[in-house]
Amino acid sequence: MTKVMKRGASERPKIIPTLEAELIGRGGVSSFSVSGVVCIGELSEEAVLLICHGGRLRVTGERLDLVVFENRSAEIRGKISGVTLTYGKK
Amino acid sequence: MVKSDFFIFGYRKISVPPHSRLRLANLLLRLGISAQLGEGDFLMRERDFRRFRNHAEGIEYTASELYGIPGIISRNRWRYASAVALLLALILNIFLSGLVWDVRISGESRLPEYEIREALAEAGLSVGRRFDSLNMNEIEHALVKSYPKIGWVTVNRRGTVAYVEVVEREGTEEEPEEKLGYANVVAERDGVIDEITVKRGVAMVKAGDVVRAGDVLISGVLPEEAGGGLCYAEGEVWASVSDKITVEVKREGSDTERSEPALSALSVKIFGFSLNIFKKYGNYGEGYAIIDDEEDCVLFDKYRLPVSICRTYAYRETTESVIYTDDRLVEIALVRTRAALATVLCGGDLLKLFTDGRYTEDGYIMQSTVVYMAEVGRDAPILAE
Structure with a gap:
C-alpha cells in the first residue's frame, strides 16, 4: 500500500524514552537520568514520579533533587532507595 | 558555585514555596528551561527568566535582583569613575605586559654581569623597552660580536622577563706571549738578593749577594755544557731594597670642612621614566658637592623590579686658610x-x-x-x- 503524505508534511520524530543510572559512590548518592519526560507527577524529597511516553518511573529515597533539562530530560539525584517502573501513563 | 555562563549573561535567584514546586517543575519542563529544583532557592538564567515570567501565572515565586556581569553593570551604570577606572586598568595591563620588566642573566661565563647588561643595553635590550620592538636575533649577534669570548648566547621572553643565557667559548685562556730575541735579566736598583728563581738562562748571583743597578742577575748566554748560544733569560729575583721618603x-x-650630606631630591624611576617626588634646591650654587644614588627595587632579594629610587644628597665644602x-x-x-x-x-x-x-x-x-x-x-x- 502506498503511503500518501500531504505536500510539505514531514514525519514527526519519535521520542524514545531512555534511562541512565549512575552510582556516584559518595555516601550512597546516585543519580538517574531519564529522557522523554512528558510531565512530573510527584515531587518531594522522598519521592519523585516521572511520566514518560509508555510508562511511569517512581523513585523513592532521601534528600532527592530534581534537575530538568531543555531537551525534556530529567535527572534525579540523591540517596535513592527504590525505583519502580510501571507500563502505561496511568 | 555559579556556572560561568550564568555569571557572564546574568542570572536570578528564584524562591518557590513547597506547594508550588510541582507546578513549577512541569512548567520548566514544558518551556525547556534547565533548573535544579532542590530544597530552597534555585538559579535561573536571565534569558530563561524572561520566558518563565510570561508563563508563570498562578505560580507563587520570588525573584531576586539581577546578578552576574549584567547586574553589576546595571547597578553601577551611573558610576562613571568606576567604568573609567576599569577601562584604564585594562589599558595599563595590556600596555605594561608588553614591556621588559627585568633582564635575568645566567650561564657559564666569567664576564661580569654588569658588562653583559651594558652590552645588552647597547644592543637595545634593557628594562622599559617594548618586546615587539626588539629583534632577539640581532641582539644575540651583537652580543657575540662585542665579546669574542662568548661562544653562544640566547635571549628568550617569558611573560615580561627577558632571560639571557650566555656560554663562554672553550679554550679562551690567553697563552703567554713567546718572547723573541735574546736578553739578560739585570738589576733595576741596588739591593741585597733574597731569592732567585731561574726559568731560562744562567743565574749569576745567589741569595745574600749585594748587587748594584745594572748588574746581570740571570744571563742569557748559555754555557757550552748546555749547548751554548744565546737565549731570552727569564726568572724572578727578589731583593731587599731601601728608599727614602x-x-x-x-x-x-688650608682646611676643608664638609657639612653633613642632606637629602635634597628624591625621584622614582619606572621603566626608565623619572617621576620627581620632591626637590629642595633649585640650583646648586658654588661650594656644593652632589652625590647621586640610585637603588634598584628587588623582591624577595631575588627578583629585580623595573622600579628604582634615586636620591640626591648635597653637602657643602668650605675651605679656609689656617x-x-x-x-x-x-x-x-x-x-x-x-x-x-x-x-x-x-x-x-x-x-x-x-x-x-x-x-x-x-x-x-x-x-x-x-x-x-x-x-x-x-x-x-x-x-x-
Missing part, C-alpha cells in the same frame, strides 16, 4: 708619609721603617727610610754587534 708640611695651610699647630703638622705629615709608603711598597713586602721628623721655620719635615723586599729584575736585550 721625605714629606714637608708648611705651617700655613695656621697649623705643631700636633696638626705631625698629623698631616704622617698621613702624607703613609700615602707615599703605599706607593713605594706597591707589590713589595715591608721589612723595616725608620721615621724621623723635625720642625723648621716654615713648618715640619718628616723623613722615613723604608727597607722592603721587591722584585728587582728587568729584561735587558742582548744586542748583536
Whole structure:
C-alpha cells in the first residue's frame, strides 16, 4: 500500500524514552537520568514520579533533587532507595 | 558555585514555596528551561527568566535582583569613575605586559654581569623597552660580536622577563706571549738578593749577594755544557731594597670642612621614566658637592623590579686658610708619609721603617727610610754587534 503524505508534511520524530543510572559512590548518592519526560507527577524529597511516553518511573529515597533539562530530560539525584517502573501513563 | 555562563549573561535567584514546586517543575519542563529544583532557592538564567515570567501565572515565586556581569553593570551604570577606572586598568595591563620588566642573566661565563647588561643595553635590550620592538636575533649577534669570548648566547621572553643565557667559548685562556730575541735579566736598583728563581738562562748571583743597578742577575748566554748560544733569560729575583721618603708640611695651610650630606631630591624611576617626588634646591650654587644614588627595587632579594629610587644628597665644602699647630703638622705629615709608603711598597713586602721628623721655620719635615723586599729584575736585550 502506498503511503500518501500531504505536500510539505514531514514525519514527526519519535521520542524514545531512555534511562541512565549512575552510582556516584559518595555516601550512597546516585543519580538517574531519564529522557522523554512528558510531565512530573510527584515531587518531594522522598519521592519523585516521572511520566514518560509508555510508562511511569517512581523513585523513592532521601534528600532527592530534581534537575530538568531543555531537551525534556530529567535527572534525579540523591540517596535513592527504590525505583519502580510501571507500563502505561496511568 | 555559579556556572560561568550564568555569571557572564546574568542570572536570578528564584524562591518557590513547597506547594508550588510541582507546578513549577512541569512548567520548566514544558518551556525547556534547565533548573535544579532542590530544597530552597534555585538559579535561573536571565534569558530563561524572561520566558518563565510570561508563563508563570498562578505560580507563587520570588525573584531576586539581577546578578552576574549584567547586574553589576546595571547597578553601577551611573558610576562613571568606576567604568573609567576599569577601562584604564585594562589599558595599563595590556600596555605594561608588553614591556621588559627585568633582564635575568645566567650561564657559564666569567664576564661580569654588569658588562653583559651594558652590552645588552647597547644592543637595545634593557628594562622599559617594548618586546615587539626588539629583534632577539640581532641582539644575540651583537652580543657575540662585542665579546669574542662568548661562544653562544640566547635571549628568550617569558611573560615580561627577558632571560639571557650566555656560554663562554672553550679554550679562551690567553697563552703567554713567546718572547723573541735574546736578553739578560739585570738589576733595576741596588739591593741585597733574597731569592732567585731561574726559568731560562744562567743565574749569576745567589741569595745574600749585594748587587748594584745594572748588574746581570740571570744571563742569557748559555754555557757550552748546555749547548751554548744565546737565549731570552727569564726568572724572578727578589731583593731587599731601601728608599727614602721625605714629606714637608708648611705651617700655613688650608682646611676643608664638609657639612653633613642632606637629602635634597628624591625621584622614582619606572621603566626608565623619572617621576620627581620632591626637590629642595633649585640650583646648586658654588661650594656644593652632589652625590647621586640610585637603588634598584628587588623582591624577595631575588627578583629585580623595573622600579628604582634615586636620591640626591648635597653637602657643602668650605675651605679656609689656617695656621697649623705643631700636633696638626705631625698629623698631616704622617698621613702624607703613609700615602707615599703605599706607593713605594706597591707589590713589595715591608721589612723595616725608620721615621724621623723635625720642625723648621716654615713648618715640619718628616723623613722615613723604608727597607722592603721587591722584585728587582728587568729584561735587558742582548744586542748583536
